[in-house]
Amino acid sequence: MRNEVRRLRAARGLSQQALGVALGVSRQTVNAIEQDRYDPSLPLAIRIARHFGLTVEEIFHVDDA
């Protein structure tokens, strides 16, 4: 799964740390998601989408199906 998190975060001038705090996760988690090392849980994905005022599907793109 690819995602737009890095782009959205950078566009707002936030650090990974700051975004992590806003989302209630560690900066390592933000980093891992941005680099596609793993997918966020569903509740975290929904919080991310809300944070950026977008839908989950606008931020997270399934490669295969």
Place this chain on the structure above:
Amino acid sequence: MRNEVRRLRAARGLSQQALGVALGVSRQTVNAIEQDRYDPSLPLAIRIARHFGLTVEEIFHVDDA
């Protein structure tokens, strides 16, 4: 997190088994999600939403935030 999976599945006359097959998961997984025993992973949530022609946010509702 609450969700509309049972309602949507029943409206289409599908068994948990049939939905599981369509989604690529076991019927126990469908059952557990319908009963809020745990949240689906993000990729599974996206597949569910697609299956029903809805968005993730239309199907999965975060209680708290």
Place this chain on the structure above:
DNA sequence: CATGGATGTAAAGTAAGCTTTACATCTCCA
């Protein structure tokens, strides 16, 4: 130069998502 902020990454541990196998209950229908 050196200090600090931002990022990348790794290891160890816990919790959550999902599987298979198995059993129990209920309902419907031949």
Place this chain on the structure above:
DNA sequence: TGGAGATGTAAAGCTTACTTTACATCCATG
């Protein structure tokens, strides 16, 4: 009546999501 399909649930096992701690690198700026 009894067999089948649908559902609920549990245990054991594997993988993934996330944490904390820790260290390394890269820039920018005093």
